[in-house]
Amino acid sequence: MWENIVNYINETMWLKIMLDAYFVFIVVSLIVFIIAYSRRAFYLIFMLLLLFGIGFLANSFGLPISQNFYKYFVFIGGIFAVCVIAPDFRNISYKQDSKDGFVVSSENTKNQIVDAVMYLASKKIGALITMERHNSLDQFAEKAIQLNSDVSKELLINIFTPNTPLHDGAVIIRGNKIRCAGAYYVLTQHDEIDKTTGSRHRAGLGISEVTDSFTIIVSEETGNVSVATEGFIIKINDRDKLGTYIDMFIDKK
Numbered sequence: 001m002w003e004n005i006v007n008y009i010n011e012t013m014w015l016k017i018m019l020d021a022y023f024v025f026i027v028v029s030l031i032v033f034i035i036a037y038s039r040r041a042f043y044l045i046f047m048l049l050l051l052f053g054i055g056f057l058a059n060s061f062g063l064p065i066s067q068n069f070y071k072y073f074v075f076i077g078g079i080f081a082v083c084v085i086a087p088d089f090r091n092i093s094y095k096q097d098s099k100d101g102f103v104v105s106s107e108n109t110k111n112q113i114v115d116a117v118m119y120l121a122s123k124k125i126g127a128l129i130t131m132e133r134h135n136s137l138d139q140f141a142e143k144a145i146q147l148n149s150d151v152s153k154e155l156l157i158n159i160f161t162p163n164t165p166l167h168d169g170a171v172i173i174r175g176n177k178i179r180c181a182g183a184y185y186v187l188t189q190h191d192e193i194d195k196t197t198g199s200r201h202r203a204g205l206g207i208s209e210v211t212d213s214f215t216i217i218v219s220e221e222t223g224n225v226s227v228a229t230e231g232f233i234i235k236i237n238d239r240d241k242l243g244t245y246i247d248m249f250i251d252k253k
Helices: 002-011 013-037 039-060 064-096 107-122 153-160 199-210 239-249
Strands: 127-131 145-150 170-174 177-183 214-218 225-229 232-235
Touching: 107 127, 107 153, 107 214, 107 225, 107 239, 127 153, 127 199, 153 170, 153 177, 170 199, 199 214, 199 225, 199 232, 214 239, 225 239
Parallel strands: 127 170
Antiparallel strands: 127 214, 145 177, 170 177, 214 225, 225 232
């Protein structure tokens, strides 16, 4: 049956042309999709195209050593490519995991967060507070300590107080509820970031790279307040400015 299908396609020129064009379209679309999300994937694809070109020339010139080496490379190189691109596909999957509708926060919730952050900063108590937007953070929250409590200044301060069970990790806020505490994120892999940057800031930047969340970071060394969103981290030590940024990125009612 398969041979009949192949023979029919080979004998039907218009169908062969359409199928050929369809395959090319799929490959090009996949490459563009990967490049749009990953600079690392772009360099990998460029390297593979270059190596395939070398392999084509080796086959055309009948170079036996190069041909034998190339056979092994195609197999090993395919595995290597999958390993390199795997983290980027994971990041893409994070961004595609969206909730139905938007989660909104109240003005009171914003004020409670700002009050807690400014208090923690004044005492140089480290904190990592992530406000969920349209991408679900369930995959991180499910591995943390579930709270589902109303957002309050007192609870946030208590969570991040040193030497308490929940002070490590991040708090995830969904709407007007503290979804969980003690959540852990994948650290950013950006080479441009300062080598002295701590793990709390790297985690905040990392979650902003793979989701559309808004994260507030308080440094325990300096007491400085920063926000991370859309792959950028910005230092904010002003109470009003912090409230403005929350208004910009979080839907409120």
